[in-house]
Structures are given as structure tokens and as C-alpha cells.
Amino acid sequence: MRIVRRFCGSSVGKKVIMAVTGMSLAGFVLVHVLGNTAIYFGAESFNSYAAHLHELDPLLKVFEVVLLLLFVVHVSFGVSLFIRNRFARPQRYAVSQSSGGRTLGSVTMFYTGLIILAFIAYHLWSVSFSSRPFMTSIADLIRAHLQSPYVAGLYMVSVSAMALHLSHGLWSLWQSLGGSHPAYDTLLRRGALALAVLVGCVFVSFPILAQVWDGFLR
Amino acid sequence: MSSAITIDLILKIWRQQNIHARGALQTYTLNDISTDMSFLEMLDVLNDQLVLAGYDPVAFDHDCREGICGMCGAVVNGQPHGPETETTLCQLHMRHFKTGDTLVIEPFRARAFKLVKDLVVDRSAFDTIIQAGGYVSVNTGGAQDANSLPVSQKNAEEAMDAAACIGCGACVAACPNAAAMLFVSGKISQFALLPQGHPERRERALNMVKAMDEEGFGNCTNERECEVSCPKGLSIRNIARLNREFLKAAISLP
Numbered sequence: 256m257r258i259v260r261r262f263c264g265s266s267v268g269k270k271v272i273m274a275v276t277g278m279s280l281a282g283f284v285l286v287h288v289l290g291n292t293a294i295y296f297g298a299e300s301f302n303s304y305a306a307h308l309h310e311l312d313p314l315l316k317v318f319e320v321v322l323l324l325l326f327v328v329h330v331s332f333g334v335s336l337f338i339r340n341r342f343a344r345p346q347r348y349a350v351s352q353s354s355g356g357r358t359l360g361s362v363t364m365f366y367t368g369l370i371i372l373a374f375i376a377y378h379l380w381s382v383s384f385s386s387r388p389f390m391t392s393i394a395d396l397i398r399a400h401l402q403s404p405y406v407a408g409l410y411m412v413s414v415s416a417m418a419l420h421l422s423h424g425l426w427s428l429w430q431s432l433g434g435s436h437p438a439y440d441t442l443l444r445r446g447a448l449a450l451a452v453l454v455g456c457v458f459v460s461f462p463i464l465a466q467v468w469d470g471f472l473r
Numbered sequence: 474m475s476s477a478i479t480i481d482l483i484l485k486i487w488r489q490q491n492i493h494a495r496g497a498l499q500t501y502t503l504n505d506i507s508t509d510m511s512f513l514e515m516l517d518v519l520n521d522q523l524v525l526a527g528y529d530p531v532a533f534d535h536d537c538r539e540g541i542c543g544m545c546g547a548v549v550n551g552q553p554h555g556p557e558t559e560t561t562l563c564q565l566h567m568r569h570f571k572t573g574d575t576l577v578i579e580p581f582r583a584r585a586f587k588l589v590k591d592l593v594v595d596r597s598a599f600d601t602i603i604q605a606g607g608y609v610s611v612n613t614g615g616a617q618d619a620n621s622l623p624v625s626q627k628n629a630e631e632a633m634d635a636a637a638c639i640g641c642g643a644c645v646a647a648c649p650n651a652a653a654m655l656f657v658s659g660k661i662s663q664f665a666l667l668p669q670g671h672p673e674r675r676e677r678a679l680n681m682v683k684a685m686d687e688e689g690f691g692n693c694t695n696e697r698e699c700e701v702s703c704p705k706g707l708s709i710r711n712i713a714r715l716n717r718e719f720l721k722a723a724i725s726l727p
């Protein structure tokens with residue numbers, strides 16, 4: 256109990272929790288994007304990928320619950336850290352000028368988080384828990400969604416926000432966990448950015464393909 | 474000696490009588506400032522003129538004016554200690570500015586640094602953090618034999634780098650979250666790296682972080698603004714070390 260209180264009750268401990276949950280969520284996102292590349296190989300392979308996933312069923316349910324818990328913890332602590340940080344500087348500067356440390360990703364962390372939150376709510380409602388009309392395959396469902404220009408646009412905004420979140424997060428989490436070495440720091444920072452951009456590009460490619468290519472998921 | 478170069482400036486300085494009064498930026502024009510002057514000498518000239526004209530001089534902190542005591546500091550155009558890297562305000566020279574420049578000068582802003590007057594803030598929150606763990610206990614008795622406590626060269630260097638912190642508070646001023654992590658991590662590092670700091674190592678990490686939180690500083694979000702603003706060039710590697718020290722202590726202490 257005392258250990259839990261030490262973590263949840265202190266700024267540094269909360270950051271460790273953010274890092275651990277963020278890392279796990281990022282791991283999920285990486286696996287998710289890899290799985291989704293089955294879309295490139297057409298409807299059949301995507302449907303069979305989805306079917307194989309569901310064969311893991313009892314395990315999948317456990318996994319979903321764990322993921323949800325991690326997510327709830329990440330969001331709650333993220334919001335509480337954000338509020339406390341606002342509180343710590345009651346009067347803002349008349350002129351604010353970065354000295355060169357911040358990045359677009361780090362500045363927008365909370366806001367990209369909110370976009371991801373909204374997107375995941377929509378995603379769960381429209382894909383994961385949707386009552387699919389009888390005989391509609393998952394591929395048909397995704398195609399129908401992404402062929403709408405509005406859905407495609409929102410999707411692109413959301414996954415870009417996710418990439419931005421990861422561009423800072425994938426480096427930041429190591430620092431929060433205490434890992435830092437001058438020999439690897441630049442590599443780690445560039446690697447985080449590269450991985451975030453790659454994940455973003457793969458996710459963004461789906462709505463683009465759906466919009467411009469008739470053979471998408473057929 | 475060649476004739477001195479002088480510049481004319483427009484200053485917008487935060488004026489506030491005390492923490493309860495309303496503050497505002499006041500505009501002053503200041504002409505014929507020698508570029509050989511330091512920033513604080515420039516403020517001295519302004520204050521001379523203000524006093525002669527019957528106004529209240531601008532209050533600002535300073536002591537050594539050599540960049541070693543950590544008393545000076547203000548935010549110039551959004552940057553603590555001004556635009557030069559690894560330079561305190563007292564060591565910032567006016568040659569880095571051009572004639573006609575507008576300089577907005579504000580106090581360090583954080584809930585934990587209460588404003589005293591104009592550019593002066595109360596940084597005693599740092600003292601409270603130091604009292605919570607920034608010390609080592611040494612038993613009295615005969616002096617240690619020389620070289621009986623070996624310290625690796627790497628650790629000695631890193632401890633010295635961390636100990637370069639002068640406690641000015643620029644890291645807090647620069648941090649978007651008004652976090653004091655660079656300061657605290659410097660103090661924790663200088664002890665964690667040396668054998669003399671090891672007896673209280675675990676308690677120190679927990680206690681200093683606790684004091685830091687209680688004083689109302691924000692949380693680190695790894696923005697790295699502190700390390701680029703630090704006049705002594707402390708690296709955020711110290712913050713990673715602080716996080717490690719905290720983790721080890723939080724898990725291992727009963």
C-alpha cells in the first residue's frame with residue numbers, strides 16, 4: 256500500500272505510471288498497425304486475420320480488459336498532471352519564447368491525447384462493438400466507413416495526432432523511467448520520431464487508399 | 474581605447490508593488506547604453522534615471538555579478554537570463570542587443586516562487602527542498618585516511634557537473650510546467666554519485682521529491698526547456714538519474 260501511495264501520490268511516481276501505461280499502449284498500437292497491414296493484401300487476408308484474432312477468444316477478452324484499464328489509468332493521470340501543471344504557473348508570461356527544448360509533439364501532448372480519446376470512443380462504437388448487419392464482413396465494414404470522405408478525414412486527423420503523441424512519448428517514456436545515456440540519446444530521439452512517422456504513415460495510408468482506389472479491400 | 478558603442482533600447486518591465494498589488498508592464502526608453510555594460514548595469518542606469526526623476530527604482534535581485542551566486546535572474550523576451558546560452562543575467566552583456574530592440578523583462582513565474590516586488594521573487598522553496606535531503610551526515614572522529622574512499626573519475630566529473638547548479642531558479646522559470654526537476658536532480662545527483670551521499674540515498678530521493686511537490690512546483694513532462702536555459706548547463710540526464718533514484722527508493726524502502 257505504501258508503495259502504491261508513493262507512486263500515485265508523487266509527481267515523479269505519476270510520471271513512471273504514465274511511462275509504463277504509455278509504453279504498453281504504444282506496444283499495442285505497434286502490433287495493431289502491423290496487423291492492419293493485412294489490409295494491403297485485400298479483403299480476404301484482412302478477414303482471415305480478424306477471424307484468427309477472434310479464435311484467441313478468452314485470451315482476447317482478458318487482453319481487452321487489461322488494455323482498457325491501462326488506458327483509463329493513462330488518461331486519468333494524464334489529466335491530473337495537466338491540471339496540476341497549469342496550477343503550478345498561475346500567471347503566464349507576457350512573452351513566451353521556447354529556448355529550443357520543446358517540440359511540436361511535446362507541446363501538444365495533452366491535446367493530441369484528447370483527440371486520441373475521442374477517436375478511440377468513435378472507433379469502439381463504430382467498429383469494435385458495432386452491430387454489424389448479418390453477413391457483412393469486417394473488410395466490407397471498414398471499406399464502407401473509410402469511403403466516406405468525412406470519416407476518412409477524421410481518421411487522418413486522429414492518426415496524425417497519435418503519431419504526434421508518439422513522436423514525443425516514445426522518447427519521453429525512457430527519460431521518465433530513468434534511462435538516459437549520452438551515447439544513445441540522439442539515436443533514441445530520432446528513432447522515436449522515425450517510428451512515430453512510420454506508424455502515422457501506415458495508418459494514414461488506409462483512408463487515402465479507400466478514397467482513391469476502387470480495389471480497396473475487395 | 475576606441476570610442477564605446479552605445480545603443481538605445483525600449484524596455485517593458487513588470488512593475489508590481491507587492492504580491493497583493495496589481496502588476497503591469499511599464500514602458501521605458503533608455504538611450505546611450507554602452508554595449509560593454511552587463512544587463513544589470515543597464516538596469517542600474519535605468520534606476521539612476523528613475524530615482525533622479527522621483528520615481529521608484531525597479532527592484533531586482535543580484536549579489537556577486539560574477540555568475541556564481543545564483544541571485545540574479547529575470548525573464549528577458551520569454552527566456553530566463555536572456556538569449557545567451559549558459560549565461561546568467563549579470564554576465565549577459567549589452568553587446569548581444571541592437572539599438573532599437575524592445576526588451577520585455579518579467580520576473581520568474583511560478584506558484585512556488587511568490588513575487589516580492591517587481592522582478593524579485595522569493596525562492597526559499599528551494600531552501601525547503603534542500604532541508605528535506607540536500608545534506609550528508611558525517612560522523613565525527615578521526616579524519617579519514619586520504620584516498621580511502623575511491624571515486625571513479627567519471628563519477629567525480631558527473632558529480633561536479635551536477636554540483637555546478639547555483640540554485641537560481643531559471644529551470645523553474647523556463648519550464649512550461651514550472652517544475653523544479655532540474656534543480657532537485659542536480660542536488661540528488663551530486664550526492665548519489667559520491668560515496669559520502671550513500672547512507673541517506675534512498676530517503677533523500679523520496680523526501681526531496683515530496684518537498685518539491687509540497688512547495689507547489691509542477692511535474693516534469695520532459696520538455697527540455699530547463700537544460701537549454703540553465704546558466705550552468707546542467708543536463709536532463711540528471712533528471713533521469715533522479716527518476717532512477719526515486720524508483721529504487723520507492724520500491725526498496727519499507
Ligand code: HEM
Pocket residue numbers: 270271273274275276277278280281282284329330333334336337364365367368369371372420421423424425427428429431432692693694695
Ligand atoms: C493509444 C493511445 C495512447 C498511447 C500509445 C499513448 C502513449 C503515451 C506515451 C508513450 C507517453 C509518454 C510517457 C512519458 O512521458 O513518460 C504519453 C504521455 C502522455 N499521454 Fe498518452 N498515449 C495514448 C493516449 C492518451 C490519451 C487518450 C490521453 C488523454 C488525455 C493521453 C495523454 C497523455 C499526456 C497528457 C501525456 C504526457 C504526460 C506527461 O508527460 O506528464 N494519452 N502517452
Ligand code: FES
Pocket residue numbers: 534535536537538539540541542543544545546561562563564
Ligand atoms: S548576481 Fe550572482 S549569479 Fe548573477
